[in-house]
Amino acid sequence: MSSIGEQFELYSGNTPSRMNKNQFDGSINWITSGELKEHYISDTKEKISEEAAKNNSLKLLPVGTFVIAIYGLEANGVRGTCSITTRESTISQACMAFTSKMDIQNEFLYSWYKKHGNIIGIKYAQGTKQQNLSYDIIERFNISYPCMEEQKKLIRFISLIDQRIATQNKIIEDLKKLKSAIIEIEYSPKDSYHSHIGGAIVQISKRNKDNHLCNVLSVSNRQGFIKQSEQFEDRNVASDDTSNYKIVEKNDFAYNPARINVGSIARLTKFETGIVSPMYICFRTKDCLLPEYLELFFESRNFFYHIQKRLEGSVRLCLSYEELCNIPIVIPSIEKQKQVDLHLSKLAQKIDLEMKILQFVQQQKTYLLHQMFI
DNA sequence: AGAACAGATCCCAGTGGAGG
DNA sequence: CCTCCACTGGGATCTGTTCT
Known part of the structure; x- marks a missing residue:
């Protein structure tokens, strides 16, 4: 000492x-x-x-x-x-x-x-x-x-963990790039299968008539469908009377027409059912289109390009249901759609796993710092 | 000098009423 | 039933002031 x-x-x-x-x-x-x-x-x-x-x-x-x-x-x-x-x-x-x-x-x-x-x-x-x-x-x-020799070892050890963290960040970044590149290829416009979104979805506006549902949901730009009670903690934003709220079920889509952006059209996956504010536009896919496949389309640059074109020049950035229906989309066979979804969801799982590993390595570093220094 | 502090302003995710 | 519009609370961020 x-x-x-x-x-x-x-x-x-x-x-x-x-x-x-x-x-x-x-x-x-x-x-x-x-x-x-x-x-x-x-x-x-x-x-x-x-x-x-x-x-x-x-x-x-x-x-x-x-x-x-x-x-x-x-x-x-x-x-x-x-x-x-x-x-x-x-x-x-x-x-x-x-x-x-x-x-x-x-x-x-x-x-x-x-x-x-x-x-x-x-x-x-x-x-x-x-x-x-x-x-x-x-x-x-x-x-x-400790002696110089041991100090050097400790420093080397910690810098190895730091390098490991940097590598892990790079792995995650690359996987995300790969995912968006695959989306670009799968969803880029093709001459065959020319179709419009409108032909493959139906709007839903079933109301919560007798107030029997109380799972109030919001659609957040970043997180998709979330429970409103968690988002606003102690504040109750929903109206007292939710009978005019729209009922959504698992795999239904919803978006706020006045807040359209990439990633702002969400698919309900976490809950079996719920209700959303009447201002949301809600729809579900017909049999010819897999909800998972459509969700990935909304992440593509192709879709982004189309909504940008439709929003251009207007003062209010608003995407009506009709305009959404007019957006062209490539709809291959259900088998092909399943393949695309399987491929990309495997990749998404892999990204999740790598994120968990990153967290783990960071925890390990904190723990070691605590143990090694008196 | 620069941090905390305070106030102003912007942004987000909503509400509710008017009117078509 | 849908769209439009004015409005809202809370958080984030920006800006100017005070304090050590």
Whole structure:
């Protein structure tokens, strides 16, 4: 165990006067505390001139310097934030930079601070309103650390997990690209099977006459059909009398004609039945068209192109049922539709699975940080 | 200087009434 | 029964002010 002051050179920066505008007209990185969000920081929002650095005796910190935020630590998003530089930089007075003098690597300190920074901000920062840390406070902290060899292993291990997380993100991104590419191919206009949506769907407007259903649903742009009670928690937006609400069943579609966008036509899958506000346009497919197949069509660029064309020029972005019916669609045989759906739903399942793996790896990293640093 | 704070404004997902 | 239109509460975001 050793103290921070013994192990590290501490340094806090400065802000060149903004009265002199050309001090901020330069190419030297100048880090403010708000930019310390990611593990590594390479570029800064503001840059200063060489003259400004000289006038304010701002040190140019080398690559690999560990920097933390020391002002305004009463805020959740500021407390515990830190980064490591990947380019030479100067810093403002709201930042504190650490340079190793002896036995502790900056990357090791980074992981140590990731674990303890939050508590340090709460327990040790001073000030009545704005909670700040200072040189005197920071230099007295004790840090437990293993030998250099072991530090390197720990750092290597954590960076492997970070790489794994980055790879996982890439896998998910690629699978999503693949899915939309397949949709583009399957749903692009073809000379054969020329048909219109109107020929394969029927509008439904059965009402909740005697108020016997109470599963009030909304159609959200992002999440599709959702329970209204969950969306608005303690607020009841539905009218007291829902007898005019439309009844929808599983596999029915609904959309708000005034809020048309890609993904805003939803298919009911989570519930067997429910009711929606009378302003929604609801419809279901005829036997010749699979609901799953139509749902994927609504994700295609081809469909997007058609609604854009219909919305062009009008002040209100409104898609009536008639206009929807006029949109051309390729409708192959039911067998072929089933194939397309099977293919794409397998892919969707795969994406779900990869997302779960990502979550798991992230949890693993949090857990390890907690276990490894004293 | 820059964070918190406060107020203004926009956006979203709705309501309800008028009128065709 | 459908469309249009004015309106709404709450959250997100933008903008200007206050505070340390």
